[in-house]
Amino acid sequence: MFGNLFEEDDEGFSPAPSGGKVAKGKDAEPPPLRGNIRLSGIKNQGGTCYLNSLLQTLLFTPEFREELFRLGPEELGCLADKDKPEAKVRVIPLELQKLFVQMLLVDQQTASTTSLTDSFGWTSSEESSQQDVQELNRILFSALESSLVGTSGSNLIHRLYHGTVINQIVCKDCGNISERQEDFLDLTVSVRGVCGLEEALWNMFVEEELFEGNNLYRCSQCNCLVRAAKSAKLRKLPPFLTVSLLRFNFDFTKCERYKETGRYSFPQTISLKPFCEQTERPDSEFTYELFSVIIHKGGCYGGHYHVYINDIDHLGHWEAPDEESKPKVQKKEVKVCEPVLEKEDPLSVLIAILSQEEAKSVLVDQLGQKLMDKIGISWNKKFRKQYGPIGKFLQNHSDVFMLLANGTRVTLKAASPAPGPEPSPTSPSADPSPHQPGKTWNRSLQTVPTGST
């Protein structure tokens, strides 16, 4: 049914720059070093980007990681003994530990998941034709849970991710309440016809569905058809809430699968209080911060998963993506000692020209030629339409330029800013949303835009 949904386009893992120490090579050679990003990617086994996105999220969830590492060999056994018939070795959590250790400590750009997926018993065709990421989340969690039965980690998944929903039908005649509780490890919410997460939750947990007219409800107390109201509320909130967006749907009239591609908003923090059964606890117990977002890019029969994660523990050293990805061609055009020129910004170009002028001032008449030499296109072609004549531009920026000799020469004012790009912003993780170390769990919200039918 999913076709080749997880077939890769050409945007698999792209290696991080590694300070020029990249060892090009085949599998036999050691993998390249990480460089200053300090983070490890996960090798794509062919269509396993959804698995990799999920594993990265788990690695970056401190509570999950710490709970996993708390399990020692006395409980899990030892991988070296896994082929000994009498040894009780819990291969899945051990392989996950091993993978996380590699990703945290081994100086290589990518780690391999082959032995982890082997521990699930996946064949290579299953790897490339897996279910979507929500399905995989469940498979991974249930495999981990069953492999931890009888250890102190047996309720690890339950403790971190389990919540309950209570469904109620209230008889309008006798007031009898019929209840059904549902467990969840992730909440599936609709995308169709709603503009965002809050609206979807509102529809699920605030709106009541009425049984009336031709659509009555049979009350067990009254023993007849009655008017009734059906509603659902969150009863138990998990420390970590995973929300799965139902982007993938099936059109039964056209008999084909489709993807909802409409805009869907979700906030950085959300209070689930309006959607809960019990609301008398402190507000902080209902508040979740957005922590990880797994994105599916592409259509419903192909594409690529990638993930944005809040690096709460500052494991990585982040750089603005445009610092790395600026076309190298542009850098070559510029002399080595020179900062990268922002060619689209006339102010930046003129400052660059004037700051390199030995005489410190330039004839305004010659400025046009110097600009042409610098960026390969004239002022009139490039900037005049938007910024007016060059002389006018200089006058309009009298905070930067000083006109001398009756306006025939121009120089930079002493305190004018240096040319070049903005200083690189500090890492996004340098300013993370508050982690509330006092709390046992950082209530976090993961949004997984996917879904299965």
Ligand SMILES: [Zn+2]
């Ligand atoms: Zn009744």
